[in-house]
Every structure is written in structure tokens, then in C-alpha cells.
Ligand SMILES: *[C@@H]1O[C@H](CO)[C@@H](O)[C@H](O)[C@H]1NC(C)=O
């Protein structure tokens with residue numbers, strides 16, 4: 001079982017990302033998604049010119065996001081999330097160019113005139129899709145077995161085509177499947193057994209000869225349709241309805257909770273008492289934005305208090321920033337609970353994270369303590385990547401952290417990583433846009449700052465990727481960012497420079513933490529190191545995006561099941577509306593002061 005899971009994880013890795021793992025200097029960039037759409041348009045006949053608006057002359061970042069039928073991960077980034085081209089009378093074979101839309105999660109080409117077969121290597125083409133709708137076309141041939149390798153699928157709709165042969169039993173292994181429909185085809189043979197899904201007979205209706213639950217038994221022993229089947233189908237229908245209602249309620253209550261409790265204002269006196277007048281004993285960590293203290297309230301509740309170095313914001317501006325930041329919520333971010341403004345003091349109050357910073361866990365292990373094992377380090381890498389990918393790609397406007405280090409990644413009671421200090425860069429610098437210039441020039445911690453920064457003084461998402469790459473290197477090598485214990489005495493550079501040197505001498509393997517090697521995870525360690533190494537290449541354009549980093553790490557960790565069902569980060573349709581509401585709230589806070 002373990003072996004099987006392992007090979008599945010490796011399959012994921014060696015699928016879409018083999019090219020990426022091959023060398024430290026493979027090239028990235030968002031050109032790939034543009035090529036994808038160019039090829040898609042080129043391969044389809046479009047008699048009514050629905051794709052006429054797809055003009056590739058404009059090379060502005062985000063230009064393809066305005067195309068008919070295209071949703072991006074972020075409106076200013078040419079990275080395609082969904083393709084929805086239903087009912088456009090499009091003709092042609094399945095567009096193979098989709099393999100270049102490497103972060104695609106939804107494909108809807110239903111109600112067109114596509115013909116030919118579904119490619120047998122479909123999982124190489126649409127690896128991360130959660131929704132796959134090719135219904136009401138004229139597709140022929142079989143349903144490829146390889147569709148079962150698209151392991152994130154929630155929805156498969158292939159009804160009303162000319163598909164023949166058997167439905168691959170492997171599809172039953174899809175763990176996340178919620179909707180499966182192949183009605184109105186020419187399929188025959190036994191239907192798959194889905195372990196987590198009850199399917200109604202309607203999903204299989206009008207085929208040549210399908211059998212097996214919920215259809216009549218395959219041994220064709222003239223069994224009359226029993227009431228059981230009808231009841232079964234009715235229950236399945238009910239379950240699906242209930243599921244829909246359930247999801248709706250979850251979404252609804254999430255929306256509510258966003259607004260029910262915004263950050264509260266706290267009194268300086270209480271926070272001073274709780275930190276014993278900001279005593280040294282209470283310090284959890286300090287960095288370029290300020291110092292973090294552990295605070296204990298009179299009722300015994302623990303909190304963390306960040307005392308900002310010095311900010312140039314007025315009291316009003318600070319309060320309105322807090323209102324906005326209080327609404328930035330994600331599983332992998334440290335929740336902001338309150339704030340305090342008094343004279344020159346600017347304090348942020350966070351939920352307490354009992355296991356401290358990743359930095360301390362990695363580098364300040366006491367003699368008696370066991371050092372962190374590999375599965376834990378991998379879990380932390382994946383969770384942190386998810387949080388950063390959310391800040392970069394799903395949060396609107398995107399948040400560039402600018403100060404990523406192992407000190408800003410905190411660990412909760414279950415060692416789940418939680419990012420702190422997001423949004424602080426804005427507080428330190430009054431002039432700010434999402435690609436802003438640093439005002440005081442000195443921001444990130446030593447050893448984490450991307451090399452291009454010295455030249456450009458501009459903060460970019462790729463600068464964050466570099467800094468995060470250094471954190472990943474710390475996880476897999478166990479070394480500190482600025483001092484490499486394992487390097488030869490003559491080496492005076494940073495961890496990232498050391499890795500670059502080893503890489504160019506083909507000695508990368510030597511970098512891995514000795515305490516992790518030889519315990520059956522060597523392949524994972526090396527894959528992880530490669531990802532880290534890709535993040536710290538000097539040419540920023542060649543670094544992966546945070547989304548890609550997250551996907552790569554998640555693939556490496558697939559066999560451990562760290563991840564839950566809502567893994568793929570889906571920007572909700574309401575995210576824009578929420579953001580506008582946040583702006584309104586922030587403005588009101590401002591006006592009321
Ligand atoms: C396609 O994916 C399979 C695993 O699903 C992998 O073995 C193969 O190398 C991939 N091919 C390409 C061209 O990416």
C-alpha cells in the first residue's frame with residue numbers, strides 16, 4: 001500500500017514537472033499559459049468567432065485574463081485557472097495544447113462539436129483539474145484509463161458523446177469525485193465502484209449495455225427492477241442535494257465569520273502587564289519589523305504581541321490597516337486578534353503559537369530534544385507554501401510578504417505552520433502599491449534577500465519565492481541561512497550561494513541534512529532540495545511561482561496525506577465582492593476617527 005502511494009506521488013512528480021526538476025536553471029514564466037491559449041485557439045474551428053477577442057498582441061501581464069471564457073488565478077497574472085467555452089459550436093479534436101496551461105483546475109468544453117478521442121495521456125495534459133466537462137460533444141473511442149491519474153477530479157461529465165468500450169474500473173479510485181456522468185454514450189460492461197460516492201442510474205442511462213450497481217447486476221440474471229434500486233437512486237439523489245446544501249451553508253457561514261469579529265482595539269496597560277513591561281524573558285523572536293513577545297493575560301490566556309520597530313503611519317491610518325489585515329484570514333496565517341496604538345507604540349496582537357518559530361525549532365534544538373524528522377519538515381514546507389501561495393494568488397489585492405524567513409513561520413500545537421508578519425511591509429512604508437519600492441532600503445533579513453533586490457529595490461512575488469527557497473533549504477539541509485557549518489572553512493557565503501556552488505559541481509546531494517538520509521525518504525529529500533534550489537536561482541524569471549512551488553511540494557508529500565479535500569486553492573466568485581466590502585469597512589473606520 002505504501003509502495004503504491006509512493007509510486008503515485010512520484011508519478012505526480014514526474015508528470016508535469018519532470019522538466020522542472022531536471023535542472024536548477026530550467027525556465028519558467030507565464031509564457032506557457034499564453035502558448036496554451038494560442039494553441040487552443042489555433043486548434044479549434046470557431047465558426048461564430050467567439051474567440052475573436054483572444055488577441056495575443058497585447059503582452060501586458062494579465063491580458064489573457066480578460067479573454068472570453070478565461071479565469072486567471074489573479075487578474076494581473078497570466079496564469080489560467082479555468083477555461084469555460086461551453087456551447088460555442090467549436091469544432092476539432094481535443095486540444096492538446098492545454099498541457100501548457102500548467103495550473104488549470106477547471107475545463108468546460110461542453111456542448112460543442114469536438115470529435116476524435118480523449119487523449120490516452122490525459123493526466124499529462126490536465127494534471128490538476130478538479131472539474132472536467134466534455135459533455136454534449138461528438139467524442140468517440142474509449143474513456144482513457146489514465147483519467148484516473150488526474151487525482152484532484154471532483155467532477156467528470158462525459159455524457160452525450162459517442163464514447164465506446166468499458167468505463168475503466170480505475171476511475172473508482174478517484175478519492176474526491178462528487179459528480180460522474182456518462183449517460184447517452186455507447187458504453188458497455190461493468191460500471192466502476194466508487195468508494196465514496198453513490199451514483200444514480202441516471203448517470204449511466206442510454207448506453208449500450210452497462211451493468212453493476214446501481215444498474216442491474218452484471219450476471220444478467222433477469223432481475224426485475226426492484227424497489228431497492230429506486231430507493232437507492234432516491235437516496236443518492238438526496239445525498240447529493242444534502243451535500244449541495246451543506247456546501248452552500250459552509251460558504252455562507254464562512255462569509256459571515258469574515259465580518260462577525262473584526263480585530264479589537266486593546267489597551268497598552270493590559271499588554272504591558274501581560275508582557276511584564278516587554279521584558280526580555282517574554283521575547284519569542286525579533287526581526288527587521290520589530291520584536292514578538294509572549295503575553296499572558298490575567299485569566300491565563302496566552303497571546304503574542306508584535307511591537308513594531310517604528311512606523312510612519314498615523315493612528316488613523318494604522319487603525320484602518322488593522323481593519324483590512326484583520327480580514328485576511330487563511331488556515332496557514334497566524335490570526336490577528338487585535339491591535340493597540342498609543343503615542344509612538346504600534347502593537348499587533350496575534351493568537352499564541354505554542355511551538356514557537358520554525359527558526360528556533362530547526363536551529364536551537366537543545367541537546368536532549370530530538371531534531372525534527374523528515375515528514376514533519378515536509379509538512380511544514382507544504383503548509384507554509386500553501387499560505388504564501390494564497391497571499392500571492394488568491395488574496396485580492398495580492399500581498400507580497402517581503403520579509404519571509406524561518407522566523408516568520410510559527411508552529412501551532414499540532415506543528416501546523418502559520419505565517420506571521422504578512423502585510424507588515426505596508427505598515428513600515430507609507431508609499432505603497434503592490435509592486436512598491438522600498439523606502440528605507442533595508443528590509444528582508446540577511447541571507448534571505450533576492451540578489452536582484454540590490455539592483456532594483458523593488459519588491460516582487462519572485463523575491464518572496466527566493467526568500468522562501470532559503471527557508472526550504474534550511475528545512476532540508478538543517479543549515480542556517482547565513483552560516484553553513486558543513487561548508488569548507490574557506491567558504492564565507494550564504495546558504496543559497498553554497499547550494500549554487502554545490503549544484504554547479506553536481507554535488508547537490510551532499511547538502512542534505514545527514515540526520516535525514518538513509519531512512520527510506522532519500523528520493524523525496526532530493527526532489528525537495530531541487531525545488532528549493534529552483535527557488536533561489538539568481539535569474540528571477542526562472543524561479544517558479546509560489547503556486548508552482550506549492551504544487552511541487554504537495555506532490556512530493558502526497559503519500560503522507562497531510563492535505564485535505566479543499567486543497568486546490570479556488571478563488572471564490574465572491575472574493576472581489578468581499579474585498580470591496582473590506583475597503584468600505586476600512587473607509588468607514590477611517591471616517592469615524
Ligand atoms: C506522462 O505522465 C506519466 C505518468 O502519469 C509519465 O510517466 C510520463 O513521463 C509523462 N509524459 C510526459 C511527456 O510528460
Ligand SMILES: *[C@@H]1O[C@H](CO)[C@@H](O)[C@H](O)[C@H]1NC(C)=O
Pocket residue numbers: 058059060062063066
Ligand atoms: C493591454 O491590456 C491591458 C490590460 O488588459 C490594457 O490596460 C491595455 O490598454 C492594453 N493595451 C493595448 C495596446 O491594447
Ligand SMILES: *[C@@H]1O[C@H](CO)[C@@H](O)[C@H](O)[C@H]1NC(C)=O
Pocket residue numbers: 031032035036039096097098099100
Ligand atoms: C507548449 O509550449 C511550448 C513553448 O512554450 C511549445 O514549444 C509547445 O509546442 C507547446 N505544446 C503544445 C502541445 O502546444
Ligand SMILES: *[C@@H]1O[C@H](CO)[C@@H](O)[C@H](O)[C@H]1NC(C)=O
Pocket residue numbers: 091092093115116117
Ligand atoms: C472531425 O471532424 C472533422 C470535420 O469537422 C473531420 O475532418 C475529421 O476527420 C474528424 N476527425 C475525426 C477523428 O473523426
Ligand SMILES: *[C@@H]1O[C@H](CO)[C@@H](O)[C@H](O)[C@H]1NC(C)=O
Pocket residue numbers: 096099119120121124125
Ligand atoms: C499526449 O499524447 C499526444 C499524442 O497522442 C502527444 O502529441 C502529446 O505530446 C502528449 N502529451 C504529453 C504531455 O505527453
Ligand SMILES: *[C@@H]1O[C@H](CO)[C@@H](O)[C@H](O)[C@H]1NC(C)=O
Pocket residue numbers: 113115138140162
Ligand atoms: C459525429 O461523428 C459521427 C462519426 O463518428 C458522424 O457520423 C456524425 O455525423 C457526427 N455528428 C455530428 C453532429 O457532427
Ligand SMILES: *[C@@H]1O[C@H](CO)[C@@H](O)[C@H](O)[C@H]1NC(C)=O
Pocket residue numbers: 011145146147148149170
Ligand atoms: C497512472 O500512471 C501510471 C504511470 O504512467 C500508470 O502506471 C498507472 O497505471 C496509471 N494509473 C491509472 C489508474 O491509470
Ligand SMILES: *[C@@H]1O[C@H](CO)[C@@H](O)[C@H](O)[C@H]1NC(C)=O
Pocket residue numbers: 183184202203205206
Ligand atoms: C435517455 O434517452 C431518452 C430518449 O432519447 C431521453 O428522453 C432521456 O432524457 C435520456 N436520459 C438521460 C438521463 O439523459
